[in-house]
Amino acid sequence: MNRKLNGKVTSSFSDLEGIYLINNRSKENTLTEHGGYFSIQASVGDTLVFSSVQFKAAKVALSEADFNKELFFVKLYPIVRFLDDVRINEYKNINAVSLGIISPNTKHYTPAERKLKTAEELHWYSPLLIPFGGMSVDGLINSISGRTSMLKKELEVEKKELLIHKLEGWFEKKYFIENLKIPEEYVKGFLFYLVEDPKFNAAMKSKNKTMATFIMNDLAVKYKQLLNDK
Template identity: 30%
Template sequence: MVVFQVESMVSQTVDVLGKIESAGDVENIHVINKTAKVFTISNGSGNFKISVKLNDTLVFSSVQYKTKVLVVNEDIVFKKTVKVVLEEQINHLDEVIVGRVLTGNLLSDIDNTEGDPPINFYDVGIPGYTGKIATQSERRLNEATTGGGIIPLNPILNAISGRTKMLKQQVALEAKDELLFSIKARLSKVFFDLNPLEEPLIMDFFYFCQEDENFMTSCKNQSDFKILQFLEVKHKQYITNLKQ
């Protein structure tokens, strides 16, 4: 009877409810079943659900935490629950001395410094812009669509010449590139752990994803989970195209 239970447990797939604990934020932790090639992401409370079998390997990955590997044992399968404690990733930097060394002696330190202290618009009482700095294409588009006078000529002339349309396309392309490289930097490791691809093909795959007409709506301001789902669909299409 015991032998039958063990054999049944080995072959049985169960949904495990997990809880991630740490001193920091536990939302959006990547939970990967490397054996079954499935993944999920924790919610704001650190909770997640994932399908496992006995001896499956689970990997917990996030930028702010050390990667943790957990092998599914009998206890996890029977209880269908698991608690995981993650350790914060601390990057130690070598001590670097920039500029001249200060001694603590005010008169000596004044003589030992060079240059004038920097000032900004707050120092002189001038209101300044503190938002996101526009790209060169965004500035050009703004110039092309605004103008002075009773009847601003810039927007009219640029619309007729097609320059406004060209600049809008350039701004849109830059936004797609910014999103693409953000996804690549953030999700490459977790995605290619589950969906292996030769190194020379990785960048080509990302450009393949970017060419999809739904790329921006599927990936911009979306959760990592939804982006990974989009990448999975595109990965299958990409592999099919390679075989053809």
């Protein structure tokens, strides 16, 4: 004897509308409504089949107890699809300039350069500022000057760190240890020693690896002598 069965589909997914279900015996079918609710005519012993592109198919055999419930719950499990291969294409020519977002003539600032530029601009306009908080204009200018000086030092440190990063990209650590015979624990110190040298600095900035290598070999001898003198 057919009876109306009221049910609800549950899952970890929130979109439960439009799931197809069919009574295998009577071939009556329907779709779940918003929230996964459904109603269908069925009898004890009938099998309901649930299917959807995002869920694993499920077959449920109905018992008398299912009809006695106010709401018959059916849990569905989402289909997990694994990708065999993921390809990421890097388009080097696509950037903010090529897309017309910024002008090709726009200068790009490092974090330290940006801080310094802001401080210098504030210094330039400081005579126009009205004294505040008990601080005179002269005091304000001195305060800004001190910060500008500090930021200039910070910029120099950043430039040296960028050169060291570039240098580490050119040579592996074992090159300094095996070829230049720099003790492993002093390699980092040697890198800072290198970027302090003006000639080496210029060779790095001009991307002249041959010249940089030549200067570096000479500086390695001097650096090891300094270590021995200690």
